[in-house]
Amino acid sequence: MDAIAAPASYPAMTRRVRNPDDDRSVAVEDRLSAGACAHCGLPAPGGQTFCCPGCAAAHDIIEGLGLGRYYAQRLLDAGARALRPEPAERWDLARHIVAKPDGTKELTLAVDGLQCGACVWLIESVLAKEPAVTAGRVNMTTRRLRLGWNGTNDDADRLVGRIETLGYRLVPFDISALTASRDRTGRMLMRSLAVAGFAAGNVMLISIGIWAGQGHVTDPIGPATMALLHWVSALIAMPAIAYAGRPFFASALAALRQRRTNMDVPISLGVLLVTGMSLMETINGNDHTYFDSAVTLLFFLLVGRVLDHRARGQARATAEQLLALRSADVAVLQPDGTVRRCAQEQVAEGDHVLVAAGERIGVDGILETGTAALDTSLVTGESLPVQAEPGTQVYAGTLNLGATLTIRATATGAATLLAECVRLIEAAEARRGRFVVLADRVAKRYAPAVHLCALLTFLWWYFAMGAAAGQALLTASAVLIITCPCALALAVPAVQVIATGRLFRGGMLLKSPTALERLAEVDTVVFDKTGTLTEPLLSLGGSPDPVALREAASLAIASRHPLARSLVSAAGAVVPAEGVVEYPGQGLAKGEMRLGSRAFCGEAVAAAEGPEMWLARPGKAPVRFCFDERPRSDAVEIVGRLRIMGLAVKLISGDRPEQVQRIAEQLGIEDWQADCSPVDKVSVIEGWGKEGRNVLMVGDGINDSPALAAASVSASPATAADVSQTVADLVFQGSKLEPVLIALRTARRAKSVMRQNLALSIGYNIVMVPLAVAGWVTPWLAAAAMSSSSLLVMVNSLRLHREMKR
Amino acid sequence: MTIILYLLVVSLTIAAGGLWFFMWSLRSGQYDDLDGAANRILFDDAADAPIKKKAPTQAIP
Numbered sequence: 001m002d003a004i005a006a007p008a009s010y011p012a013m014t015r016r017v018r019n020p021d022d023d024r025s026v027a028v029e030d031r032l033s034a035g036a037c038a039h040c041g042l043p044a045p046g047g048q049t050f051c052c053p054g055c056a057a058a059h060d061i062i063e064g065l066g067l068g069r070y071y072a073q074r075l076l077d078a079g080a081r082a083l084r085p086e087p088a089e090r091w092d093l094a095r096h097i098v099a100k101p102d103g104t105k106e107l108t109l110a111v112d113g114l115q116c117g118a119c120v121w122l123i124e125s126v127l128a129k130e131p132a133v134t135a136g137r138v139n140m141t142t143r144r145l146r147l148g149w150n151g152t153n154d155d156a157d158r159l160v161g162r163i164e165t166l167g168y169r170l171v172p173f174d175i176s177a178l179t180a181s182r183d184r185t186g187r188m189l190m191r192s193l194a195v196a197g198f199a200a201g202n203v204m205l206i207s208i209g210i211w212a213g214q215g216h217v218t219d220p221i222g223p224a225t226m227a228l229l230h231w232v233s234a235l236i237a238m239p240a241i242a243y244a245g246r247p248f249f250a251s252a253l254a255a256l257r258q259r260r261t262n263m264d265v266p267i268s269l270g271v272l273l274v275t276g277m278s279l280m281e282t283i284n285g286n287d288h289t290y291f292d293s294a295v296t297l298l299f300f301l302l303v304g305r306v307l308d309h310r311a312r313g314q315a316r317a318t319a320e321q322l323l324a325l326r327s328a329d330v331a332v333l334q335p336d337g338t339v340r341r342c343a344q345e346q347v348a349e350g351d352h353v354l355v356a357a358g359e360r361i362g363v364d365g366i367l368e369t370g371t372a373a374l375d376t377s378l379v380t381g382e383s384l385p386v387q388a389e390p391g392t393q394v395y396a397g398t399l400n401l402g403a404t405l406t407i408r409a410t411a412t413g414a415a416t417l418l419a420e421c422v423r424l425i426e427a428a429e430a431r432r433g434r435f436v437v438l439a440d441r442v443a444k445r446y447a448p449a450v451h452l453c454a455l456l457t458f459l460w461w462y463f464a465m466g467a468a469a470g471q472a473l474l475t476a477s478a479v480l481i482i483t484c485p486c487a488l489a490l491a492v493p494a495v496q497v498i499a500t501g502r503l504f505r506g507g508m509l510l511k512s513p514t515a516l517e518r519l520a521e522v523d524t525v526v527f528d529k530t531g532t533l534t535e536p537l538l539s540l541g542g543s544p545d546p547v548a549l550r551e552a553a554s555l556a557i558a559s560r561h562p563l564a565r566s567l568v569s570a571a572g573a574v575v576p577a578e579g580v581v582e583y584p585g586q587g588l589a590k591g592e593m594r595l596g597s598r599a600f601c602g603e604a605v606a607a608a609e610g611p612e613m614w615l616a617r618p619g620k621a622p623v624r625f626c627f628d629e630r631p632r633s634d635a636v637e638i639v640g641r642l643r644i645m646g647l648a649v650k651l652i653s654g655d656r657p658e659q660v661q662r663i664a665e666q667l668g669i670e671d672w673q674a675d676c677s678p679v680d681k682v683s684v685i686e687g688w689g690k691e692g693r694n695v696l697m698v699g700d701g702i703n704d705s706p707a708l709a710a711a712s713v714s715a716s717p718a719t720a721a722d723v724s725q726t727v728a729d730l731v732f733q734g735s736k737l738e739p740v741l742i743a744l745r746t747a748r749r750a751k752s753v754m755r756q757n758l759a760l761s762i763g764y765n766i767v768m769v770p771l772a773v774a775g776w777v778t779p780w781l782a783a784a785a786m787s788s789s790s791l792l793v794m795v796n797s798l799r800l801h802r803e804m805k806r
Numbered sequence: 807m808t809i810i811l812y813l814l815v816v817s818l819t820i821a822a823g824g825l826w827f828f829m830w831s832l833r834s835g836q837y838d839d840l841d842g843a844a845n846r847i848l849f850d851d852a853a854d855a856p857i858k859k860k861a862p863t864q865a866i867p
Contacts, residue, residue, distance in 0.1 A: 116845065117842075117844075117845025117846065117848055117849065118849075120842060120845060120846070121846070121849045138842065139838060139839040139842060140839055140841040140842030140845060141838070141839045141840060141841045141842060142838075142839070187832060190832050190837065191829065191832065194825055194828045194829060194832070195825070198821055198822070198824070198825040201821060202817065202818060202821050205817065206814075225810065228810070228811075229810075232814055236818075
């Protein structure tokens, strides 16, 4: 991923996963055709079996262990392909190893490159053949590997190296503290669901007996039997409600304390009132109790909660995984002036860390050289950038907006990483506040209406009809239980789980739980050009002067701009220059030396074909580097299909007009703007927003990140700069643009199913509420109507699952 | 109608057994990786259970 190659002298090279942005959807036939690498399926040079030594080594291991079936099993999933191993830096695993009481060692790692079940099988089978391994289990949902073995800490390097040789990238992952609390909530919800299910089944069984007995014409149920059955129902239902209702009661109490109301208030009130009334009826030996309704209601609501929690958990796990993989990127300045990129945890106190413009600072430390504007919004909540000078204390999680900085690390290790992860995830979740979810919008109007309706019913029966207080209260409770937003609480989460799960499997990672609904409302898609519509890395054209190239690369290493990264990868090992300032959208400067756009370097020569970078040095003729830029392979098709979907497709770029026009014409985009600074992009997008458009911004560079944040929803390819991935709602993998289309389509389908679900549950209320107000709702009718509406909503949501499989 | 009493006790006992079973499966982590479970079934010799703990091999002195 990083454009900076580790210096050749770097010891003990292990292998790393091929870029996830490589094309993954090669057809099965292509893979089997002659001339393709027998391991990864990419074209192999001139009749050879393998494309590179890495693939040959991986193939040897797999065949040597008799696991050749992997290649056949992989074909079960047409999109999956073996990974091409690439050299990568070695991790310091020893810190993460946990010694177990029984003498074994354990390590948890995040696995990058996991594509399908075959990968899981391969990793586990390879580990199973190692005699020392006691546990090797991949969790496919969270993409983590738990590795246990008998032996020393040094064995970890060998075992991990073995898996990395196969092409997977393993990153030690021990932010378990972060996931522990989520697991607790999830398990609490599941336990509540189980208890509610147990009680619902049994109380319903008894209730059917009561109803059948009451309905019997010749031999109705005796009062003693009925009282017994009511008492048994009460004894099952009340502890179950006390246990399984806690999530709702707690949330309702919290809302009431803040003097607001939410969906849980009518739920809690309804359940408690109905239970209390039913208990009174039981004590008085009356006919009707509603224990079954109360418990079934909780059961269905908990199903919704569990689904909702799962969708959120997945979005969160995705964000964590991204962070764990990103956090690897810390550039430590070596005494000889070269840069070694290594894990955050490997940075020792006192190390000098180089932070490129647009990069997140990975360690807490003191700024040594360079001055730059820092975006500290994640750390302090300050929305305006802060100017930092040498001597300033900086914190992990801060974004560097300006020049390359050198930082002396003062605090490192898991503590910093953990704090940073928590901050980033919290920031991502806080952004939810900008957008009111569909269900909440409905609930806001729904809850007061329900309370009012129940109150009016009570008053009507008590005063107008002269009913006893108990009788009036019972009717009012029936209204509450009938209107309980049970189907409403299921309507959205059920759809969300299915849709996000499907996107996740397609390599699209939703980072925000509300992104799906925002995506569905998009009517304008705005693309950035460089790295988004076009392939992320360009090839350097011509044969530039090596001295100029090295000098240019020493500036370019400070930037994440695609042109700069291409330049660095073409130059090889590079010594970074000091005091480089990045002017987003323009270029880089160090003193009088400038690298960037034509205008930035003060050049006025006639325009050339293709993207270019100029290097201006004092006293020397400016040097031009030109690059070949190709649109992504499916860009033309996707732009056309987006337009067929009725979306306006636009292109805004900071590049020169000729270049933007060329790409725009190739892709058939009429509405394009060139020469946009980041500020321009934001104002253009905000302008569209004011016109009432819902904009999806797809971009990858630092200069896009303000625009990504300004748009109503944003997407970034997995190759994007750190900033952009932090900001974007959707991160997609692969070298194609198709995920954008799939995500939009899925979101639209999901939204329409959500709407149907809401209409179904509200329609049911419109029919049932008058009956409840009139006092005609008997326990069996309440139970039947409520369960059937919930089931209907669930079945309707599952329809989406079947549709998407096709 | 004393038969009802017996039936109630029997049915509740069976259901409580089911509840206990579910709680056990939840505690033992069977709901932690539903995607993995769905895929593992496709492979003939995939480890159905996590690799069994092997006793540390110790040489007898």
